[in-house]
Amino acid sequence: MGKFSYVLKNTLVNMRRTPLLVFATIIAVLISSFLVFTTLSARSIVQNNTLRWQNGIHVVVFLDDRVTTTAHKQLQTSLESYPEVRTVDYFSKPEAEEEFKNLFRDQPELLAEVDYEILPASLRVNLNDPSNYELITERLEGNPAVKEIRSSGEAIERLLSLTDTLVISASAFALLIGFAAFILIINTLRLAAYSKKKEIKIMRLIGASSTYIRLPFIIEAVIESLIGTSIAVGFGWALIEYSKSSVVADSIFDITISDDYLIFLTISLLMSSIIFGLFASFVGIRKALND
Amino acid sequence: MISLKNVSLVFQGGSVAISNISTEIKEGEFVYLVGHSGSGKSSFMKLLYKEYIATKGEIEVANIDVSNLPRWKTPLLRRKIGIVTQEPQLLESRNTFENISFALEIMGNLPEEIETKTNTLLDLVELNDCAFKYPGQLSGGEQTRAIIARALANNPVVLLCDEPTGNLDPDLSIQIISLLEKINRAGTTVLMATHDSSIVNRRKKRIIELKDGKVKRDELNGSYVVR
Structure with a gap:
């Protein structure tokens, strides 16, 4: 209990110390996740329509x-x-x-x-x-x-090719923003680790394990990543709902996407954001804590 | 309790910090480690809590084979040792009580245990009146006593003190030594590094003198003559 409250308290203290960096990190993760969510959803919609047309x-x-x-x-x-x-x-x-x-x-x-x-x-x-x-x-x-x-086959092929180009371009952009988010998380954690250099040194002398020292930083990265992705997914769902009732929905293009696919996409993105946070924290504090 | 067999420490670049030292410190002993600056006192201490890794030889502390201890198990060794280093060790943002309870907190003690044990430690080092003072409001002696209290928080079997009186005047130094002797009488093995001959010579304890990384002298009830 004591250990858990220490970890949680320190995670929040770290985040409060660098609010702007934390904000920038969340925004970068948000943009990146939103791009991934919308492009994959768009691809699924196009595929659904293609199937419909092909029938x-x-x-x-x-x-x-x-x-x-x-x-x-x-x-x-x-x-x-x-x-x-x-x-x-x-x-x-x-x-x-x-x-x-x-x-x-x-x-x-x-x-x-x-x-x-x-x-x-x-x-x-x-x-x-x-x-x-x-x-x-x-x-x-x-x-x-x-x-x-x-x-129609020719038109469908053109549309699929266009969609693929769109997905590739958006994915490349999402990757770029994702990389920026990665760098931001690393910097945020390094700053936090640097500001707590003395505390970390004392913890090591007292006999705190490496994992225990790292936990507040790991949790911070995962929280930032999860917040950004959750907001992005929320925006994504809202955008799809809006599109269903918009002008686009009245056209030949059918904005239907299965809930199962959206749930799968949401869970996959949230899981990926956790892995992303864990990896970024691992890279971010490895050097800072080895000094 | 502490045993070194043919221990050497050579830094990258070839400078020799410790050269083929063999010695033993028994449970409950109070030992002064003396020598000039650069004689290897701090390196000797750091080898014991695996801050440095010996280039050669065998080290055992509190029944733990330090030489063959994997890096990830170092915390287990340090939980058995209390460490007081030369550098300022108090966190400026925490008061004395919090600085001491910090060690108990991160070891997962319950809040009630933390309060009881911290108050006992404050009693031991006679800092009850300074419990809510911040490091900047404490004298050098009080700061050192707070650091010692924190080093004792997890009931170590060995207390390693590297120049704890280095920045203190003679009166305060004597207070600290008296405190360490009190701790030693309670059963904790104490190894204290110092270059202050006036303290050492008055206490008539075992002295291990280092010179150029080698044991120059190891005497019971010894004295330290600075040449």
């Missing part, structure tokens, strides 16, 4: 109006015979017009201007494996009934 239409084959409807139907039959294809739906010109009007119902000026004759009929293809979209486009190349081919 929909994968290839749209716009048909040439100049060829006959029979040719269109032949192409549909031919597509349906491919082993990679799950379903093929024919979308006629009137249906295309209807869809366009529905999509842009809020823009009457646009609807008034459009020449609906230019909207082609199309075949909407759903694949067993969306990554096979290239096989389909290659086979249809040069077919006189085909006006243009669009595949």
Whole structure:
């Protein structure tokens, strides 16, 4: 009890001695953890949306109006015979017009201007494996009934590549800020250890163990790290909740992320912050206490 | 209680602090370790509580094989030894009571035990009136007595005092020596390093004199003549 209260008291005394450094450390940990939390959440959201999109239409084959409807139907039959294809739906010109009007119902000026004759009929293809979209486009190349081919696979790949770039950049930035937090913790602890040099020397002469001498410093680093990460995680949860009810949520982008994933992310970040604090304190006071 | 066999201490760079010393101090003895500055007194003391590690030889203190004691076990050795060093050892931000109870606190004593034991120690060193004074408000002698009290907090079997009277006038020095003798009479082995011949010669105790890191003289009821 006596030992525990000593450790706790000294942890608080250390933190009170260098409030600005402690504050800076918490902010650095906060920014770093927030970046990690938001980028990993964003990546999960993109992946969820990608999966959703991949379950929909994968290839749209716009048909040439100049060829006959029979040719269109032949192409549909031919597509349906491919082993990679799950379903093929024919979308006629009137249906295309209807869809366009529905999509842009809020823009009457646009609807008034459009020449609906230019909207082609199309075949909407759903694949067993969306990554096979290239096989389909290659086979249809040069077919006189085909006006243009669009595949969602390409867009998804671009989006995933963009997300990956975003995650890598944000992770690099988070790493940089994390390193700054690491240096700040080391400096805070070294200052605290230096200001208690005499006390530490006496403790060693009396026979206090090395672990016992280090404990207040270790706890300080872990507390700073945990505070920063907890606030960051709180902000992260709040941001996701806000996004769900924001304009973004009304778009084609679905801001859904499972609670299980968020809880996993939160626990992982908090555990990492403890390990981070322990490691930083180990490095920070090793030299200071060996002197 | 304390035993050294062929102990040497050579610092990096080759300077010899202790050269092939063998000696023994029995339980309950009071021994003065004397010699000029640089003769090796402090190094001798530091070897006993493993602040320095002997280059050669065997050291045993309070039945602990210091020479082969792993570094992480050093605290176990120090809990059996009371150490009073030359450097100022009181924490300025704590009063006398707190400076003494600090040793009990970090050893995990309960608050009631801490209070009782600290008051007993204050009694022993006659500092009851100074319990709530801060180091800056204490005289040199009072400070030394407070340090001795703290060194005794965990009931050590050996008390090592490195020049405890170094900064004190003769009267205060005698007070400190009397206190150490009182502690010794209660059963604690005392080894005191000093270069103050006037103190040593009056007390007629065992003297180990060091010169250039070697034992020059080891006499019971000896005297120390500064040449």
